[in-house]
Amino acid sequence: MATAGRIRSSLSLFSKVIKSDSVASQRYILHPQLSKNFATAPGAKGGERTLEYFVPMALFGGTGNYASALFLAAVKANSLEKVETELLDLVEASKRAPTFFQFMKDLAVPADIRVKAINDICAQAKYSETTKNFLVVLAENERLRYVDSIAERFVELTMAHKGEVKVIVTTVIPLPPEEEKDLKETLQDILGKGKKAKVEQKIDPSILGGLVVEFGQKVFDMSIKTRAQQMERFLA
Missing domain, CATH: 1.10.520.20 (N-terminal domain of the delta subunit of the F1F0-ATP synthase)
Structure with missing residues (x-):
């Protein structure tokens, strides 16, 4: 089960690796x-x-x-x-x-x-x-x-047209209010002025923990399941 600490850690990682994805006319x-x-x-x-x-x-x-x-x-x-x-x-x-x-x-x-x-x-x-x-x-x-x-x-x-960007966030449990607020603020900083994140939350216990963020053509997978699979491939 994901903890608030794991979600917060994933949010921190997300803010470092993602870059703004501008929509050009x-x-x-x-x-x-x-x-x-x-x-x-x-x-x-x-x-x-x-x-x-x-x-x-x-x-x-x-x-x-x-x-x-x-x-x-x-x-x-x-x-x-x-x-x-x-x-x-x-x-x-x-x-x-x-x-x-x-x-x-x-x-x-x-x-x-x-x-x-x-x-x-x-x-x-x-x-x-x-x-x-x-x-x-x-x-x-x-x-x-x-x-x-x-x-x-x-x-x-x-x-x-309205500057909205659909963002799908997948977690094991619903994001606590504090983490949800942090996520929206992080997304807003990334998207910049003139863009607004429209967040849709999905629950998927199979990811084991962490979160997966999708918007546009980008997918940022910071789930425990993916990290475990990466470690398995490294050990192999």
């Missing part, structure tokens, strides 16, 4: 086909043209592209927080409604039926035009089944 090109109906602008002759904006971080893959497109549309509509709330509400509601969850996953459902269902749901829930139009695009392109993954990537963008 990167250019993202939004293709007009993806931006259809919710983020396009007229070209010189009334046709669609590619829009160019800045997003707080670059995401890749299909879900990353859709999340980035929604982010840009929400920023343009000045409704970023509202869109985030609506998208997360839809994801949570789908988890509590097996029939609707299956409906989103079923590719056999015709596109027109999917679109009608989404329009009806958005009207009843009084969702914003940005959210509704985005969900319609997903329905038309058979991408509703990815809405939960898209929502996760979208939250990554909104957190980066």
Whole structure:
């Protein structure tokens, strides 16, 4: 079982080895086909043209592209927080409604039926035009089944936009208030001004003691389990 002393020791080690991981603003090109109906602008002759904006971080893959497109549309509509709330509400509601969850996953459902269902749901829930139009695009392109993954990537963008950094801290027991305060202060010092640590605690008895800190692409494993494994390899 981890003790306060071991946790405090791990926090001290953590503060020495970790360095700030700044999030640089990167250019993202939004293709007009993806931006259809919710983020396009007229070209010189009334046709669609590619829009160019800045997003707080670059995401890749299909879900990353859709999340980035929604982010840009929400920023343009000045409704970023509202869109985030609506998208997360839809994801949570789908988890509590097996029939609707299956409906989103079923590719056999015709596109027109999917679109009608989404329009009806958005009207009843009084969702914003940005959210509704985005969900319609997903329905038309058979991408509703990815809405939960898209929502996760979208939250990554909104957190980066607000200067928040998600930090996962794994320990054997919940951090005592004093150690939790020390950890947050250490993280804040590391991240610097303009960034805010959003700490998520996880309990995992298998690490035996110490702690594991994860954020961005960095993992700092200061658990007793890992130290014991390192010692075993050294002795071998």
